[in-house]
Amino acid sequence: MSFLLDVGLPLIAGGGGGWLLVRILGDRLLSHRLSKDLERYKIELTEQTDVLKTRLAIFAHEQNVSLSRVDAQRADAIHTVYGCIQNVIAPLSKIIGGCPIVDGNPERSVNYYRDQAESAHEECGVLTETLTRLAIYFDNDTYKLIGACSMQVMRSNAEFLRDLRRLEAAGTSAIEQLKIVEANRDGLKTVYQESMQPMVSDLTAIFRRLLGIEKG
Numbered sequence: 154m155s156f157l158l159d160v161g162l163p164l165i166a167g168g169g170g171g172w173l174l175v176r177i178l179g180d181r182l183l184s185h186r187l188s189k190d191l192e193r194y195k196i197e198l199t200e201q202t203d204v205l206k207t208r209l210a211i212f213a214h215e216q217n218v219s220l221s222r223v224d225a226q227r228a229d230a231i232h233t234v235y236g237c238i239q240n241v242i243a244p245l246s247k248i249i250g251g252c253p254i255v256d257g258n259p260e261r262s263v264n265y266y267r268d269q270a271e272s273a274h275e276e277c278g279v280l281t282e283t284l285t286r287l288a289i290y291f292d293n294d295t296y297k298l299i300g301a302c303s304m305q306v307m308r309s310n311a312e313f314l315r316d317l318r319r320l321e322a323a324g325t326s327a328i329e330q331l332k333i334v335e336a337n338r339d340g341l342k343t344v345y346q347e348s349m350q351p352m353v354s355d356l357t358a359i360f361r362r363l364l365g366i367e368k369g
Contacts, residue, residue, distance in 0.1 A: 230290035231360050234299060237280040241306050242353060244269040244276070248313070249342045259327035263317070266334050270314040277307040295359055302352040309344045313337050 247269045252262040280303050288296055316337055320330045 227290045228364055230287040231363055234280070234283060234287060234291075235357075235360055237276065237283050238299075238302070238353065238356065240276040241273055241280055241303075242349075244273040245306065245310060245341070245345060245349075248273075248338055249345055251338070259331040263327050263330045263334060266338070267314070267317050267321075270310055270317060273306070273310045274314055277303065277310065281307075295356075295363075298352060298356060298359070302349065302356060305344070305348055305352065309341055309349070313341050 248266055252265050254261055254265060257265075284296075284299055284303065291299065313334075316333060317330070320333060325333075
């Protein structure tokens, strides 16, 4: 209104200034409309940005939760497989260590070796089944190393156990069985020291890195 009184009326009174007034008013209205539109657009953009930030924050949180869950599952898989490996190695270590029976007779000694070999054989089956079930949590190289270690243990123990079963089925005396078992035990010890033990050590180091206990 102030603009009309101060500028508009004199222009109209001056004659042909009406069109100039219309043009000025039009420019002012257009500018005002644009300002309003820009302000509304800024508000809408701010609202959309806030919504997007919220969605991204939710997505990032879900991703973190998912990754944390996978890390926990991977850690559990490592602990489980490592436990299976130790369950296989424990009876083999007892065989390699020799018969601890003080003043034991040959029959008791042979039975001791057989029990340990049977235990290792059973645990090898558990290890294989567990590794197959949890394979998704291991990279290809680690999986192959675990598989190679498992196969080496199974093969060596199977050969040791096969001779024990064969000798028993043939009715071989306990004294003769023990002689053969002791000879086979030396061979098993060599394989363990030269092949199995290095693979188990490598796997232990890999598992430690995967669990963040040691850095690679």
